[in-house]
Amino acid sequence: MARTTLDLDDxxxxxxxxxxxxxxxxxxxxxxxxxxxxxxxxxxDHPDFAWTSRSMEALVDVTDKDAVWSVLDER
Structure with missing residues (x-):
């Protein structure tokens, strides 16, 4: 068995x-x-990492300016 010196708290x-x-x-x-x-x-040394992914659909058609403003007004 190897020998060493340790500094221990009281x-x-x-x-x-x-x-x-x-x-x-x-x-x-x-x-x-x-x-x-x-x-x-x-x-x-490295914690387990889990990436959660799911399908995301657009909330609004960004080419429809009125639809975009409508969604923004709701928030």
């Missing part, structure tokens, strides 16, 4: 030490398990 270190007491495992093992779980939960 609250995080307290929680790790509490888990060490409960589970009876070394601190490094608990930290590795939690990190591995957190990293496996990440799906991908």
């Amino acid at each position: 609250a995080v270190l307290r929680e790790l030490r509490q888990r060490r007491q409960r589970e009876g495992k070394p601190l490094g093992v608990i930290a590795s398990e939690l990190l591995a779980h957190a990293l496996s939960e990440q799906t991908s």
